[in-house]
Amino acid sequence: MNRRDFIQQASIAAGAFIIPVVTPGGRSVASEALLEPGLDVMVKKRLADAGLNAATAKGASYADIRIGRYLNQFVITREDKVQSIVNTESYGVGVRVIVNGCWGFASLGEAKTENDVAKTAEIAVAIAKANSKLLAEPVQLAAQKGFGEVSYKTPIIKNLFEVPIKEKVDLLMAVNGAAQKNGADYVNSQLFMVNEQKYFASTDGSYIDQDIHRLWPTFTVTGIDKATGQFQTRNSLGTAKAMGYEYLESKPADRITGRKTTLFNSRYDMIDDATLAAVQVKEKIKAKSVEPGKYDLVLDPTHLRLTIHESVGHATELDRVLGYEANFAGTSFATMDKWKSKNFNYGSKIVNFFADKIQPGSMGAVGWDDEGVKSKKWDLIKDGILVNYQATRDQVHMIGETESHGCSYADSWNSVQFQRMPNVSLAPQKEKLSFEEMIKDVKKGIYIVGYGSFSIDQQRYNFQFGGQLFYEIKNGEIVGMLKDVAYQSNTQEFWNSCVKICDDSDFRVEGSFFDGKGQPSQSSCVSHGSSTSRFDGANVINTARKV
């Protein structure tokens, strides 16, 4: 079928109020199939060796194999109805090779025999040979030691797929019920659960078995004022995590209170949040429409994560800087000359960004990346200065390094791995600073919670962000709710206007399944950590219109 038609029809069918779902990909299975073990690790090693041997026999100077089993479960509801429960499984093998200095890639679904894998490797070699005729720059791969036979598993307490469907449905029905009881007109809620079982092997001598677990509980509450025909929505303030079902079992200690709305730390109470959302959505309808102008912005991590993602995360991707994304996601203003100068003021002196794939619970956390590099942590921006990028094995030589950052990722066995964003986080301020202290000298400001509308240009200069909840700050006090708020700024100006960052007691890690890049487009998982931060003198616009 026509891929474009499908995408259009799917998005139309989904309607405007369903949050876009990760393309389930793969075949539908019964929920108990999600608990069946995949291939034994010895079998995977045998298959991988068959592929590696076939590739080198045909002339590959390097080869890696990913044997992937991707399990998804989606529970989708509205009000008192379960709309859909989907379980999918996708299994296959992807082989990547270098021949004559050129990459080649091929994949095969349901590859179960050594012959299947060997044949796929031979196709990858043939493609590399064909493409090498158009070669301009031969691949320079940073050396990587083999790790032998190793494994990694997301530290989870309660396996998502072991929790009965009924328990998940009951939770969502309780969430929807709580919202409706508190005045919501409509409520859509979803649980997305993913298990990536990936086996990686390369001619460097690594055989890496990884078992990654992730979930995203979310909802949208809608309130309607029939008399005026106005409606407002409020989305969940929970986030996507690399955790088990324990993320949804929260204690009072996991809540942050005293800030107009309840926020959640390492655990999430979906029912509490939906209860509050229903009340807030009604308040939003009656809220004061913002007066456009300059405001000091106090941004909660539930909001700031997206601003970080767009203006720092994407801007420091080396493939964008080099031009590999020019025809799609774009390039970057953070060019090599700015990095080489060692004095490019990306932000104010208190702005420190680090990249990592190791923070517990973060969406990016893995043991090794998809080309066999051990996960680590490094600085991107130090004391406001741009100091590094995000790179893979074939890129690091361009920034004078000999070891990859471990940023390689493919969203499926049938997609080729390439440079993807690690977790990119704003370091908390070392000196003690609470939320209350942060706002006490704000004369005219807005406190923003949750992420809303977002847009940024193709070189990551100019952006506009909305949010879920907006509170007016006057003379150090939160005085009431606002609506129709969005702020526009320029990346460098914005991060240079960062005057205060709360300390690590406020540090939270917020994640997403939907970082899109590449052609054909791939979706990657990433988190962004930060503490509540303040940006003085931002340009706020009013987004209300008469039509």
Added chain:
Amino acid sequence: MGILSQQEAKKIIDKVLSFSKADEMSVSLSGENVGNIRYARNAVSTSGDSRNVSLAVTAVFGKKTGTATINEFDEESIKKTVARAEELAKLAPENPEYVSMLGPQKYPETKSYADSTANIDPDKRAQIALDSIDLCRKKSVIAAGYLEDSAGFKAIGNSKGLFGYYKTTSVDYSITVRTEDAKGSGYVVRDFNDVSKLNSASLTQTALQKAMASTAAQAIEPGRYTVILEPTAAAELMRNMMSNMDARSADEGRSFLSKKGGGNRLGEKLFDERITIYSDPMDADIPGAPFVIGDNTVDGRAQEKVVWVEKGVVKNMFYSRFWAEKKGEKAIAAPSGFIFEGGAESIADLIKSTQKGILVTRFWYIRDVDRQTLLYTGLTRDGTFYIEDGKIKFPVKNFRFNESPIVMLNNIEAMGKPMRSGGNMIPPMKIRDFTFTSLSDAV
């Protein structure tokens, strides 16, 4: 297995249905061969090829449904899949919105398949890339482009005697050309069913000209301007608006088509009277799908010509079969593409008749800001020019906009000859008072 013929597909579907013990059963069988090549920095970066055929069986008992899928077609595998779907259906919660399957339908014979596209091989893809790269190497500019082609079939059937089959092909090609000093950038995107209509060198030439012409862009104040939107620029906003034509959302009070006090705005004049929007699966420029492809269960409704907006008045909205039954309306499905009527003028003609204005090649990163008013934000990209006294005067820096397609379609000055863009037919549009809210340094 590649692309199955109608007879081969029917044989498999009939076999599936013969094993059914369910109250109702539907079958969807589809296959697709997809290939791509991607290039950047004047060299190929990645290319790929994938083939897939899959069968989905949905069994229904009362209002309980279950779906199982498989990609093997021997009798044993089919039997197992049917049994699995039936088992899943019995375990499923009841779906109160389930509507019984349709009987036989009459489908239009759409013409969206071209052998030329189905026969593309890696050499052809490499040649398309090379034609583009060569031109850019010669002119010392930098090309980044992407080609994706697909050929596939879709067959559906059910236990009430419904059967449908069609083949389709598609090609999507895009090219960005940037100058070496990174001060100029140009872009072209096109889509076809028939790859023989694609000339990557000529499209690259257009992108190259835009790149050269857009260097040394000047900053002009953001504000309200008359804009000429090329079809590529107008298409996404128009498509976003049309994706909000769902009747249920409107009736529920959460759409731009909701009526104050309840109900929807069917029959109301919402746009300039020159605005007429329709869909037609038999259209020669954007041949559509003959039937509606459901997600889990086979939908099976025939696509037909539908007028959505006529002379500014909303004439039809999308109705799911459930919502249509509940509201006593006809269950009209969303089409695969829309046709916006325009005029006969070229973009050059529209420029000639403009005193002061901005020519926009494309928009980028469009996101909704307010669902109530369909306010969107986004930025211009890859070729934005200032027009004065009927001529392009100089390139301008990119702008951020905040605008609603509903407002735009009330501020129409003129429309040119529609062009295919992303599976829709969109005219170049001249629109007054288009709202740019800030400047961007991005090239």
